[in-house]
Amino acid sequence: MQALGQGGAQAASALRAALGGAGVTVRDAAFSTSASASASTAASTSASTSASTPTAASIAASASATGFGVVLCGGCDGSLLQTIQALALNAAVLAIDCAAEPLSPDAMWALLEAGATDLLPWSSAELCAQQVAARLHRWDALQKLMGSHAVQGCLVGDSAPWRALVRGVVEVAAFTQSPVLITGETGTGKDLIARLIHRLSGATGELTVLDCTTLSPELAGSELFGHERGAFTGAVSARDGAFAMANGGILFLDEVGELPLPLQAQLLRVIQEQQYKRIGSNQWQPSRFRLVCATNRDLEADVATGAFRADLYYRIAAWRCRPPPLRERQADILPLVDHFLRQLDPQGRGCPLDRAVRDYLLTRDYKGNVRDLRQTVARIWYRHTGPGPITIGDVPPDERLHRAPAWPDAPFCDAIRHAVDRGMSLARIGQAATDMAIRLVLEQEGDNNQRAAQRLGVTDRALQIRRKAAREGETESRS
Numbered sequence: 493m494q495a496l497g498q499g500g501a502q503a504a505s506a507l508r509a510a511l512g513g514a515g516v517t518v519r520d521a522a523f524s525t526s527a528s529a530s531a532s533t534a535a536s537t538s539a540s541t542s543a544s545t546p547t548a549a550s551i552a553a554s555a556s557a558t559g560f561g562v563v564l565c566g567g568c569d570g571s572l573l574q575t576i577q578a579l580a581l582n583a584a585v586l587a588i589d590c591a592a593e594p595l596s597p598d599a600m601w602a603l604l605e606a607g608a609t610d611l612l613p614w615s616s617a618e619l620c621a622q623q624v625a626a627r628l629h630r631w632d633a634l635q636k637l638m639g640s641h642a643v644q645g646c647l648v649g650d651s652a653p654w655r656a657l658v659r660g661v662v663e664v665a666a667f668t669q670s671p672v673l674i675t676g677e678t679g680t681g682k683d684l685i686a687r688l689i690h691r692l693s694g695a696t697g698e699l700t701v702l703d704c705t706t707l708s709p710e711l712a713g714s715e716l717f718g719h720e721r722g723a724f725t726g727a728v729s730a731r732d733g734a735f736a737m738a739n740g741g742i743l744f745l746d747e748v749g750e751l752p753l754p755l756q757a758q759l760l761r762v763i764q765e766q767q768y769k770r771i772g773s774n775q776w777q778p779s780r781f782r783l784v785c786a787t788n789r790d791l792e793a794d795v796a797t798g799a800f801r802a803d804l805y806y807r808i809a810a811w812r813c814r815p816p817p818l819r820e821r822q823a824d825i826l827p828l829v830d831h832f833l834r835q836l837d838p839q840g841r842g843c844p845l846d847r848a849v850r851d852y853l854l855t856r857d858y859k860g861n862v863r864d865l866r867q868t869v870a871r872i873w874y875r876h877t878g879p880g881p882i883t884i885g886d887v888p889p890d891e892r893l894h895r896a897p898a899w900p901d902a903p904f905c906d907a908i909r910h911a912v913d914r915g916m917s918l919a920r921i922g923q924a925a926t927d928m929a930i931r932l933v934l935e936q937e938g939d940n941n942q943r944a945a946q947r948l949g950v951t952d953r954a955l956q957i958r959r960k961a962a963r964e965g966e967t968e969s970r971s
């Protein structure tokens with residue numbers, strides 16, 4: 493372990509040189525030296541994200557594309573966490589622990605929570621460079637895939653929770669062979685995600701989809717295992733089952749939570765042994781498939797009650813993902829509306845919406861999530877005729893029942909009444925409402941100032957100033 497201290501700049505410089513040897517292009521090498529003995533050294537891959545703090549020496553370097561950062565940490569303090577937070581807004585950040593004493597687990601978690609994507613211990617410049625290079629190349633490949641038509645053309649959405657989900661899905665699909673369990677409410681895109689996993693997995697075989705709700709006990713065996721001719725009455729010819737069809741590809745078990753217990757046992761055996769027998773045959777047939785399952789049930793609760801086998805659950809849930817419901821990613825509503833309108837338009841151009849329709853679509857409650865939104869858009873589109881934007885009159889009469897209640901609504905009035913009764917001034921009430929709105933939107937947008945400002949209808953700079961004032965206000969009230 494090399495302590496950075498006063499040698500921080502040299503260590504960063506050695507790493508920078510070694511990164512060149514490991515195939516990473518260092519784009520910028522602006523140093524600012526450490527002010528303290530236990531200096532942190534920050535290396536960022538993007539010139540625009542180079543940052544130095546009073547306790548950090550920094551270099552800026554570049555992997556290949558933009559958007560990667562490497563931060564050498566000689567300790568962990570508030571200013572370093574702020575540096576990482578700032579870098580993480582625009583870059584995937586790799587932190588390297590170069591402290592004389594290894595960072596404590598709490599400090600490591602703090603770095604990850606501040607936005608570091610990964611954390612490595614410092615060993616030597618050469619080994620670190622290889623580790624950094626491997627991660628940057630992976631992140632670069634991941635970023636390219638995320639921007640590819642295969643992903644962008646099918647999964648619409650740019651909100652922070654949606655992007656985090658897609659990043660995880662793309663990574664597990666393209667770089668592992670892990671089974672995937674997709675859980676989530678109806679209409680959140682589980683089926684689309686399964687199809688995306690198949691496209692990115694590099695599997696040569698087909699995507700075989702089996703809806704477990706349609707598996708009747710009488711037919712399930714044949715559906716899964718296939719049968720020989722004459723195996724039972726009505727088996728006039730031999731037939732392949734799902735395990736045969738999925739060989740070399742992906743078996744997608746939709747609504748896996750509905751699988752009856754006896755079939756769960758049979759499925760487990762096939763997964764473990766990677767072979768099966770057709771009904772009416774004694775011969776084992778090999779089948780290698782990747783398993784992707786989806787359900788809107790709480791399978792862990794089903795395991796607890798015994799409705800779902802624990803051993804099967806841990807087999808199918810090696811990697812889990814949960815597409816968030818639409819209410820947790822409202823920023824995706826209008827892009828989805830636009831996508832569906834272009835799909836509906838025979839010319840593929842889509843159609844603008846007037847403000848009232850936009851507001852209606854943004855505030856409506858979508859119990860069926862994206863499917864519900866798509867159907868709503870289709871119903872409005874079919875009523876629309878002639879040139880010009882879609883107007884509020886195009887919303888079908890029965891749809892209007894879903895209109896969100898007028899705002900400010902009763903809970904809002906109650907909250908204000910409560911504040912007034914407690915003797916709050918107008919200025920204090922206004923400030924609290926503004927601070928709350930900012931906090932909520934920043935949470936939803938993963939602390940991205942630019943997107944939050946856009947949603948709140950203020951400039952980037954204005955939001956930064958407000959946030960700074962709020963932080964200063966908090967510090968004052970604490971002291």
Ligand SMILES: Nc1ncnc2c1ncn2[C@@H]1O[C@H](COP(=O)(O)OP(=O)(O)OP(=O)(O)O)[C@@H](O)[C@H]1O
Nearest residue numbers: 646647648649677678679680681682683684862863
């Ligand atoms: N991110 C998205 N981008 C574009 N279309 C989407 C997206 N998410 C869902 N959809 C569309 O919404 C509809 C429902 O999606 P999907 O069938 O994948 O949901 P699901 O979660 O599998 O639903 P269920 O649990 O009811 O089977 C589909 O028409 C799908 O194309």
